[in-house]
Amino acid sequence: MTKGRTGLALAAALLEATMLSAPAASQTLSDGVVKIGILNDQSGTYAEFGGRSSIEAARMAVEDFGGSMNGKPIEIVTADHQNKPDIASGIARQWYDRDNVDAIMELTTSSVAIAVQGLSKDKKKITITTGSASADITGKHCTPYGYHWAYDTHALAVGTGGALVQQGGDTWFLMTADYAFGYSLEAEISRYVTSKGGKVLGSVRHPLSAQDFSSFLLQAQGSGAKVIGLANAGLDTANAIKQAAEFGIVEGGQRLAALLFTLTEVKGLGLKVAQGLTLTEGWYWDLTDETRAFGQRFMKRTGKMPNMIHVGTYSAVLQYLKAVKAAGTDETDAVNALLHTMPVDDVFAKGGKVLPNGRMVHDMYLFEVKKPAESKGEWDLYKKLATVPGPEAFATAEASGCPFTAAK
Numbered sequence: 001m002t003k004g005r006t007g008l009a010l011a012a013a014l015l016e017a018t019m020l021s022a023p024a025a026s027q028t029l030s031d032g033v034v035k036i037g038i039l040n041d042q043s044g045t046y047a048e049f050g051g052r053s054s055i056e057a058a059r060m061a062v063e064d065f066g067g068s069m070n071g072k073p074i075e076i077v078t079a080d081h082q083n084k085p086d087i088a089s090g091i092a093r094q095w096y097d098r099d100n101v102d103a104i105m106e107l108t109t110s111s112v113a114i115a116v117q118g119l120s121k122d123k124k125k126i127t128i129t130t131g132s133a134s135a136d137i138t139g140k141h142c143t144p145y146g147y148h149w150a151y152d153t154h155a156l157a158v159g160t161g162g163a164l165v166q167q168g169g170d171t172w173f174l175m176t177a178d179y180a181f182g183y184s185l186e187a188e189i190s191r192y193v194t195s196k197g198g199k200v201l202g203s204v205r206h207p208l209s210a211q212d213f214s215s216f217l218l219q220a221q222g223s224g225a226k227v228i229g230l231a232n233a234g235l236d237t238a239n240a241i242k243q244a245a246e247f248g249i250v251e252g253g254q255r256l257a258a259l260l261f262t263l264t265e266v267k268g269l270g271l272k273v274a275q276g277l278t279l280t281e282g283w284y285w286d287l288t289d290e291t292r293a294f295g296q297r298f299m300k301r302t303g304k305m306p307n308m309i310h311v312g313t314y315s316a317v318l319q320y321l322k323a324v325k326a327a328g329t330d331e332t333d334a335v336n337a338l339l340h341t342m343p344v345d346d347v348f349a350k351g352g353k354v355l356p357n358g359r360m361v362h363d364m365y366l367f368e369v370k371k372p373a374e375s376k377g378e379w380d381l382y383k384k385l386a387t388v389p390g391p392e393a394f395a396t397a398e399a400s401g402c403p404f405t406a407a408k
Contacts, residue, residue: 029330030100034074036317037095037104039088039116040131042080045209046234048264050108050131053302054313058105060298061317069324076317077101083108083208085115092116096123102330103127105316108309110134110181117146124332126339128320130312133233133260134184135395138359142402145336147358150312150348151282153181155393156259157188159280159366162196163385164227164257170198172257173225175216175240177232178205185231185259201225206232213240217247226255233260238269245273262307266369266381274381277369282308283348284365284382294347295379305379308348315348353390357402361390 038058040050055078062074077099081088088107095101096119104120107113108131120127121143128147129137135152172193176182182205190200201223204216217240220228228249230237237258244256258265261279285295285305298306306314320335323342327334344352349362367382375381397405 028328029069029072029324030102032072033100034069034072034321034324034330035099035101036074036076036320037092037101038076038078038106038313039081039091039104039112040078040106040108041083042078044083045236046083046108046131048268049234049262049307050106050309050313053264053298053304053306053310054106054108054131056302057298057306057310057314058317060301061314061321065318065321069321074321081109081112083112085111088112089115089119092119093123096120096125101125102324102332103320105129105320106131106309106313108132109179110137110184111179113137114141114180117141117143121145126320126332126336128316130316131309133181135188135400136180136184138355138357138397139395139401140403142357142400142404144404145332147316147339147354147360149316149360150308151280151364152359152394153185153188154395155282155364155388156185156280157192158393159364159388160257160259160278161189161192161229162388163278163366164255165193165196165198169227169255169257170196171225172198172200172227172229173220173223174200174203174229174231175213175220176203176205177236178207181233181260182231189229189231189259203231206236208236210236211239213243214247216240217244217249221247221249221252221254227257228254229257229259230261231259234265237261238265241269241273241277250276262309263305263379263381264307267304267379271370271372271375271381274369275371278366278385279369280364280366280388281382282362282364283311284308284367284384285379286382287365287384290347299379311348315344315346315352318346319344355394355397355400355405357397357400357405359394359397359400361394363390364388364393 103126105128110132113132130150135154138148176186323338352362366386
């Protein structure tokens with residue numbers, strides 16, 4: 001039996017044992033309350049990317065669930081981790097040890113997500129990452145209690161990278177955020193572009209929250225690459241795009257690829273600057289009647305339309321609450337078993353499936369930012385180019401590098 005099959009068999013056995021023991025469990029909440037922590041950046045580079053809007057999305061999920069669990073309260077607690085793994089780990093430890101938090105979600109910034117997920121494994125607590133991108137979260141850093149929900153670097157590479165290579169963008173230069181997320185995205189896009197016959201001519205790394213991208217852009221411009229891939233996010237991507245316009249990079253014939261860019265950042269830049277960008281997201285408000293209705297509800301509460309991180313957080317909180325209700329307890333193993341088997345059907349994902357490594361598989365979408373003349377309203381910013389089916393967008397559990405699911 002291969003190592004991958006062994007891992008799957010062990011997971012199945014754990015699930016069966018947990019389900020058989022569930023009726024004998026207390027069938028109650030451990031401290032009379034379900035408490036979920038939303039831990040993210042609320043004041044820095046990624047404050048608009050997720051931030052307080054993710055907190056509002058989590059509260060919407062609680063309300064839509066019914067506001068309570070069998071008459072017991074559901075509480076959302078929040079904190080700003082400032083994009084620092086040590087601060088995030090300290091908050092998480094306090095939440096678990098003193099405040100009886102049952103699960104932690106959102107976790108913007110991959111280095112933070114990996115640190116908190118590791119601590120949560122030791123504490124036997126569930127994390128559901130929606131705000132971070134590194135595929136290593138359910139790859140080499142996977143844990144039995146860790147989940148990755150909205151998107152990851154593999155899906156971004158397949159979506160945006162695949163589209164641009166097909167359009168003739170076969171030479172790339174990468175500008176990479178100098179931490180775990182950037183490294184993961186650089187590796188994924190490099191691997192994907194090369195697999196399609198393209199070449200990565202070079203790369204340069206910049207610090208998180210950089211203000212001046214001029215030297216990095218000059219290197220990218222001088223490479224002669226057809227595509228300059230921005231392996232960063234949030235304000236870093238927005239600032240790089242603004243400064244690239246000042247250098248006339250697009251006018252000079254090179255193309256910018258925002259490898260992680262969301263509706264929030266596009267709106268902040270404006271269509272005049274962002275028009276023509278190709279990007280990949282896991283959700284957009286104007287896809288269906290259901291997404292439009294959710295978007296309007298969110299708009300009334302926050303003054304803006306949600307991006308995939310916000311709605312992914314809504315989905316993660318709602319799915320966790322569904323699992324607690326189905327298990328009849330907030331005991332971690334009982335809830336964990338159900339999270340691995342329950343399909344995800346909500347406004348974020350239809351027919352979503354959780355793999356043994358914790359990766360939730362769902363469709364992704366390739367978008368192009370509209371030109372100002374094409375937009376019919378303030379938030380009418382995207383035109384959909386393609387749907388990337390979930391099994392194509394995300395790596396299998398066996399191929400992910402997760403130690404307990406990896407194939408030999």
